[in-house]
Amino acid sequence: MSSVLKASSTTSASNCSPVSASYWDFGDRRDSREDPIHRIHSYPAKFPSFITTKALEHAKRNGVDVKVVADVFCGCGTTAVEAKRRGKSFWGCDINPVATLIAKVKTRHYRGPALVRYFEAIQEGFRSTKPSMEDRARISDRIRYWFEERNIDDLIRLDRSIRQFTPAKSPYRAFFLCGFSNILKPTSRWLTKSIKAQLDPHKSPRGVMEAFEDQFNQMQKACGANLFPARGQTVRIRTQDFLASEKPSCLVDLIVTSPPYVTSYNYADIHQLSTLWLRSATDYRELRRGMLGNQYGVGPPSLEAIESLGTTTAEMYQGLLSECRHKAHSVARYFLDVDKAVAKCWRMLNTGGMAVFVIGNTEYKGIRIDNAAHLARCMDRAGFCDIASTRRKVSLKTMTPYRDARGRFTRDLTAREVYGEEFVVVGRRS
Numbered sequence: 260m261s262s263v264l265k266a267s268s269t270t271s272a273s274n275c276s277p278v279s280a281s282y283w284d285f286g287d288r289r290d291s292r293e294d295p296i297h298r299i300h301s302y303p304a305k306f307p308s309f310i311t312t313k314a315l316e317h318a319k320r321n322g323v324d325v326k327v328v329a330d331v332f333c334g335c336g337t338t339a340v341e342a343k344r345r346g347k348s349f350w351g352c353d354i355n356p357v358a359t360l361i362a363k364v365k366t367r368h369y370r371g372p373a374l375v376r377y378f379e380a381i382q383e384g385f386r387s388t389k390p391s392m393e394d395r396a397r398i399s400d401r402i403r404y405w406f407e408e409r410n411i412d413d414l415i416r417l418d419r420s421i422r423q424f425t426p427a428k429s430p431y432r433a434f435f436l437c438g439f440s441n442i443l444k445p446t447s448r449w450l451t452k453s454i455k456a457q458l459d460p461h462k463s464p465r466g467v468m469e470a471f472e473d474q475f476n477q478m479q480k481a482c483g484a485n486l487f488p489a490r491g492q493t494v495r496i497r498t499q500d501f502l503a504s505e506k507p508s509c510l511v512d513l514i515v516t517s518p519p520y521v522t523s524y525n526y527a528d529i530h531q532l533s534t535l536w537l538r539s540a541t542d543y544r545e546l547r548r549g550m551l552g553n554q555y556g557v558g559p560p561s562l563e564a565i566e567s568l569g570t571t572t573a574e575m576y577q578g579l580l581s582e583c584r585h586k587a588h589s590v591a592r593y594f595l596d597v598d599k600a601v602a603k604c605w606r607m608l609n610t611g612g613m614a615v616f617v618i619g620n621t622e623y624k625g626i627r628i629d630n631a632a633h634l635a636r637c638m639d640r641a642g643f644c645d646i647a648s649t650r651r652k653v654s655l656k657t658m659t660p661y662r663d664a665r666g667r668f669t670r671d672l673t674a675r676e677v678y679g680e681e682f683v684v685v686g687r688r689s
Contacts, residue, residue, distance in 0.1 A: 275321050275645040275687065283313060283651040283683045294340075295481035300361045300441040302335040303454050303529060306517050306617050310683070311341035314515045314615040317685070323613050329511040331501045331604060336362025338515045339494060346488045350509045352497040354550060356539040357440060357530040359498040364437040366494045367430045369482045377424060377431055378475050384420030385413075385468060394419075402535055405447040405458070413467035414439075414446065418536065438478055440533040442470040447532060456528045502599050507607040514604050517617040519551050521593040521628060526550065551596040559588040560595060568594055569636060575628065582624045590623070594633055601637040608688040614643065617651075619681035631682035643686030651683050 286309025297308055311328075318325050328342035333351030335358050342349045343366055353359050394415045402411065421439060425432035444451075446467050450459040497508075519526070527534070527546040534540050566573050572594055579587035604614050616638075621628045631648060638646050 275647060278317065278649060283310065283649055286312065296340060296365050296485045297337060299365065299478045299481050300335060300437055302361065305335060305337055308337050308341050310617060311338045311515050314513065315345060318513050318613045323512055323611060325512045327511040329514045329607060330516045331514065331600065332516050332518050333362055333496060334358045336365045339366050339496060343487050343492055343494055346492055348492045349494045350511060352499045352501055354500045355526050355530060355546065356498045357533045359496050360433060360437055362496050364433050368487060369434060371483055373431065374479055377435065380424040381420045381435065384424055385416050388416050388419060390415040399535060405449060405532060407464060410446050410464055410467055414536065417467055417471060436537060438471060438474040440537060442474050443532040443536060445470050454529060456531065502596060507603065510609050511607055512609050512612045514608065514614040518597060518600065520619050520621050520630060521590050551593050560591045564595055565591050568598060572633060578626050579623065582626065586623055590628060597634060598637045601634065602641040605641040605643060605688055610688060612688050614686050616684045617681060618684065631684060635684050638684065638686045644689045646686045648682050648684045651681050653679055653681055
């Protein structure tokens with residue numbers, strides 16, 4: 260392997276223009292605060308929007324004529340919004356239906372008067388309806404665990420009103436369901452700002468309609484200020500497992516994406532309230548099965564498959580086995596999945612196209628898991644050329660990079676630091 264695969268600093272294999280060590284760290288002054296459209300729904304581990312802008316600039320500087328951008332782990336649609344703003348067509352997918360709902364809403368144009376009319380109708384419907392015994396009977400034990408009875412009744416009323424007064428499958432229904440989704444944690448007993456499913460027995464949940472009105476006002480302002488070019492680009496966002504097929508979903512010129520970090524966030528657990536209320540699944544744990552590194556209902560990977568990823572990966576796997584077998588199996592499956600995803604990304608690119616991956620390293624019980632170096636090795640195996648890896652300071656985080664003993668984010672500088680840096684790994688299809 261060449262030194263370009265070490266993922267320790269900025270390196271380049273050479274036909275690409277090199278970037279400075281700080282190129283990916285910060286945007287310009289206009290990016291000092293994230294755009295309101297990217298704050299309409301909470302979402303963990305979003306990368307800042309300027310990453311897409313800089314990726315487009317870097318691609319242009321290296322002779323890539325970008326017409327179509329893709330994000331194969333599109334999350335809540337940061338890349339989609341920024342690509343559309345710059346007149347590029349976009350294709351993206353994510354296995355998480357909550358993520359794709361947010362992404363679709365963020366990339367739509369909404370007429371202000373229509374939003375107000377629908378909102379007023381929803382308010383009136385909320386005031387005039389009451390939950391039936393059948394409505395209450397359909398509420399799962401899991402929802403009852405998180406919500407007080409009063410708020411369960413009010414959420415039933417609000418959900419029914421949204422579905423009654425907005426057209427089925429319309430972008431306006433999606434808009435209000437997105438808003439509904441984002442008030443679920445504040446109106447529940449979920450521990451505020453926790454990235455784990457954790458109950459706060461001392462929390463006083465917000466009132467449902469009060470929270471929804473504030474959410475509507477925020478979303479209305481954000482969408483009103485969200486300006487896109489009048490025409491010329493298409494946006495396609497799919498709820499699907501990127502690895503479900505070998506065939507490329509489309510051909511693109513630039514991929515900007517951030518795979519989930521192994522041993523980090525469990526998106527199925529984090530979004531369980533939305534998954535259950537929006538009826539995306541009868542059991543939120545169903546969504547775990549298709550996620551990278553899934554450890555549920557799957558046997559251990561074969562030793563032959565692990566060894567095919569290289570000596571470094573095999574040694575790390577052996578180290579994890581001594582600490583926790585199921586975690587070791589999960590990490591190994593994650594690495595195998597990343598290998599498949601990178602190969603499929605290569606097949607999606609037009610000749611001369613570029614891929615920009617944002618990824619961070621993690622650890623488990625003191626064992627370092629070098630996701631960035633593994634990703635670079637996968638790119639080399641897949642056929643990427645001009646592979647370069649740059650260390651990036653994590654900036655514009657909605658949460659601080661420190662966690663206390665309970666796992667909550669804190670500003671205490673003596674606490675455990677997490678995710679203070681990540682890597683931007685770039686490659687070309689020759």
